[in-house]
Amino acid sequence: MTGPDDVEDEQQQIGAFARFLISxxxxxxxxxxxxxDPNLHYPLLVDFAELLDFDPSLAHLLFSRPSHLxxxxxxxxRRCQDIILENPDDLGHKASKKYHVHVRINVGGSPLESPETFPSIGRIRVKHRGILLTLKGTVIRSxxxxMIEWEQLYECRRFKVHPELEAGKSIKPPTSCPSRGSKTCEGTYFAPIEDSKVCHDYQEIKIQESTQLLGVGSIPRSIPVILMNDLVDMVKAGDDVIITGVLSAKWSSDLKDVRCDLDPILIANYVRRTNQLKSEIGIPDDVIKKFEQFWLHYKMAPLRGRNAILQGICPQVFGLFTVKLAVALTxxxxxxxxxxxxxKIRGESHLLLVGDPGTGKSQFLKFAAKLSNRSVITTGLGSTSAGLTVTAVKDGGEWMLEAGALVLADGGLCCIDEFDSMRAHDRATIHEAMxxxxxxxxxAGLVTTLSTRTIxxxxxxxxxxxxxxxxxSVNTTLSGPLLSRFDIVLVLLDTKNPEWDAIVSSHILAMNGEQGSKNDEFIDNIxxxxxxxxxxxxxxxxxxPVLTKESxxxxxxxxxxxRRSAIHNAARTTVRMLESLIRLAQAHARLMFRNEVTQLDAIAAVLCIESSMTTSAIVDSVGSALHSNFTDNPDEExxxxxxxxxxxxxxxxxFQ
Structure with missing residues (x-):
């Protein structure tokens, strides 16, 4: 029961919030x-740092008691709208008060931010219950x-009843009258008033910890999140999000012979998608000037500049110039x-490394994942078609789709190691995705199409x-249709080459022995x-980049x-090869910091395709991809x- 002192405190807090909003x-x-439209729900985004500067005690109270505040x-x-409407001459006749206004709190970036503000989903404990909590994760289920029954009037002294989201999605009739008078009402029978029901939009999603932030051996945890009103349908499966809300506990379903537990659930106040935000962070103007100065320095020897960039890709692996170029272009x-x-003709390229053990394939996969703003790494043996695409799961008597690796990597990179370990059926499922x-x-009756713009x-x-x-196709047991979808297929054969073995062994020994200090200058330039x-x-x-006539x-x-010499490479020499050549030439132009595809870019694309062929159409133009090294004079070469x-x-x- 609320006392007069509590009511007075509430009015003071409302007044303080109103002064903040007006200012x-x-x-x-x-x-x-x-x-x-007076019936729409309008969000009002408030930065927590601003409220903290305006009134620290009020901000801390909001942080510790969000459900009440x-x-x-x-x-x-709503009161601030009355103040603005006091001057109707400035607004016009269309102005009206909107009753469905929701203040959304953006906690990220505030001075209050601490390790407890962004806890890992797996580290949520009882102490986090009831505070304004902010979680980061990836949406895996949407x-x-x-529609949820949100408000209902009951007759006794006419009072409102709200649903308990923790217990379910429906309003339960009250058991006693919450009278505020001096005498308590002993009424126990309450009849709902007709046409007094208020419904709101309602959606449940599930977010999971980002796998990049977890240590090896950690299993990513997930938590359900409730979205309401203007927050519904803001995110889809695969989106990276930051969600601010109130942590509560929800009763698990009451099944026979199953212990009834409390499951954590987050009732969202504010949802922010970080897909674009993450990729745009951290390119200040001085870094862009560094890029421009770099290419100005290598204006007369552009390929030397390109190779300087490529040496930064997987520097722990010696040589393999062709593979590093292919990774950069992909x-x-x-x-x-x-x-x-x-x-739509895709712009993303796909790369397949076919090689003997010990040729550094997995190292390139893991390094490429670091270079992508969004990446998912999996292995063929541990992946099924459902795990790669989507799986249908039943939750609370309702079927939902849960995103797999390719959907979670939408707009990024999906690395699949041990590709040959996948079953033929599972490999066939990624044809359309590629x-x-x-x-x-x-x-399960869910018919839809999901986006997988992934490399x-x-x-x-x-x-x-x-x-x-x-x-x-015989050497790899991969089908022709699947091989044709890869822009570059590099074969890394560990053949005996005494000269190459001597160079590699001296490089590895120098990195680990006394000569390691001599490599400091080399490492600084990477x-x-x-x-x-x-x-x-x-x-x-x-x-x-746009193609020129020469290219x-x-x-x-x-x-x-x-096409004429396609005897061993029939699976690769399809019209898709022409599209691959164009994509690789455009990628090389981008790598060279240009908006025009020149003859140099076209020939670089040709050399990449040549490297990915088992038999070369242009005799002796390229060597082994495994034994390719950075040359001293790349422009002369x-x-x-x-x-x-x-x-x-x-x-x-x-001849034609």
């Missing part, structure tokens, strides 16, 4: 008043939008476009001893992971040449390769 958010309140904050927002990708029929970048689902980076061992005389991530993101966002001629001639390739392609054109 800091008057323009936003004015726009809400001028909005035409947040409704008062909403009431203050429930259907429903992560940067080409430009998505729409053809004349309205079909080319059309969607996943069509028809499970697939696979690694696999050959089937037994690799036989160069056999087709790639780009850091943060710098590489920023560079890749900046290149993807700011460059949309088109090279790509077209090479594609025709490959390129000039020789360019001459050789152009002569060969020129011969083809003359």
């Amino acid at each position: 800091h958010h008057a323009p936003l309140l004015r726009s809400i008043v001028l909005s035409p 947040l409704p008062l904050f909403d009431e203050a927002a 429930g259907a939008i429903k 992560l940067i990708g080409g430009v998505q476009h729409v053809d004349a029929s309205g079909t 080319e059309q970048q969607t996943i069509s689902v028809a499970k 697939v980076f696979g690694a696999t061992n050959p089937k037994g001893q690799y036989d160069p005389n056999q087709a790639l 780009w850091s992971v943060v710098m590489l991530r920023r560079y890749i993101h900046y290149a993807k966002q700011h460059f949309k 088109e001629r090279v790509i077209s001639s090479y594609y025709q040449l490959q 390129y000039a020789k390769q360019e001459k050789l390739i152009l002569e060969r392609l020129q011969a083809i054109e003359e």
Whole structure:
């Protein structure tokens, strides 16, 4: 029961909130008043740091007792509208008071932020219950939008009853009259008043801890979240989110012979998607100037500059220039476009490494995951088709879709190690995800299409001893349709090469022995992971390269040449190869900090495709991908390769 002192305190708190809103958010309140629809729910975003500066004691009270203070904050927002409406001449005749205004608290970035403000979902304890809690995670399940019975009037002295979200989704009739008079009412029978029911939008989602933040061996935990009113349908499965709300406990379903427990649940006050935010963080102007100065320095020797960037990719692995170039081009990708029929042609590239054990495939996978703002790493042996795409789960008598690895990696990178360990059925499920970048689902009556704009980076061992005389599909046991979807397939064969073995062994011994200090200067010149991530993101966002006539001629001639000589590589030489050449040429132009695809970019794309073929169409133009190293004069080396390739392609054109 509420006493007169409590009522007085509440009025003072409402007054303090109102003064804060008028002084800091008057323009936003004015726009809400001028909005035409009085039945909509309007969010009013408040930065917690501003409230902390305005009234520290009130901010701390809100933080410690949000369930009590947040409704008062909403009431203050309604009172502020009355103050603004006192001057109707400035507003016009369309202005009206909106009763459905919800104050949303953005805690992130405030001075109050502490380890307890963003606890790991797995570390939530009883002490967090009832405070204003902020959690980070990834949405793995998004429930259907429903209507919840939110308010009902009952007759005795006419009082409102609200549902207990912890107990269920329906209002239970009261057992006693909450009279505020001096004498308590002994009434026990209450009849609901007709047409007094108020319903709100309601949705349940589930968020899971980000796997990148967990240590090895930790199982990611999840927690259900309740969204209401304007927050519903804001996020979908796969989104990274920061959610501020009140932690409560929900009774688990009362099943026979099952202990009834309290499960933690977060009643959301504010939801913020961080998909775009995470990728845009950390590219200040001085870093962009560094990129521009870098290319200005290497203006006369651009390929030397490119190689300086590539040396930062997986620096612990010696050499493997071709693989590092392929990883960089795959992560940067080409430009998505729409053809004349309205079909989207993907811009993301896919890469497959086929190699003997000990060739560094898994190291490249893990390093590529670090360079991507959003990544999921899995292995073929531990993945099923449901785990990669989506799975249908039953929750509370209702079927829902739970996102798999490819959906969670939407807009990022999906690394699949031990690709050959996947069952043939499971491999077939990713065909659509790789080319059309969607996943069509028809499970448990749920028919839908989900987006998977992701880069697939696979690694696999050959089937037994690799036989160069056999087709790639025979050596890898991967089907032709799947192989054709990979832009680059690099074969890393651990052949005996005494010279290469001597160089590699001396490099590894130098890194671990007394000569390690001599490598400090070399390490200082390597780009850091943060710098590489920023560079890749900046290149993807700011460059949309266009093909020149010279580059088109090279790509077209090479594609025709490959089609003629396609004996062992029939699975790879499809029209998709032409699209792959264009994507790789555009990616190389982005890597070179340009908005135009030149002949150099086209020939670099040709060399990448040549490396991914078991038999070379342009004889002796490329060597082994495993034994490829960084040359001292890459620009001079390129000039020789360019001459050789152009002569060969020129011969083809003359033959026609």
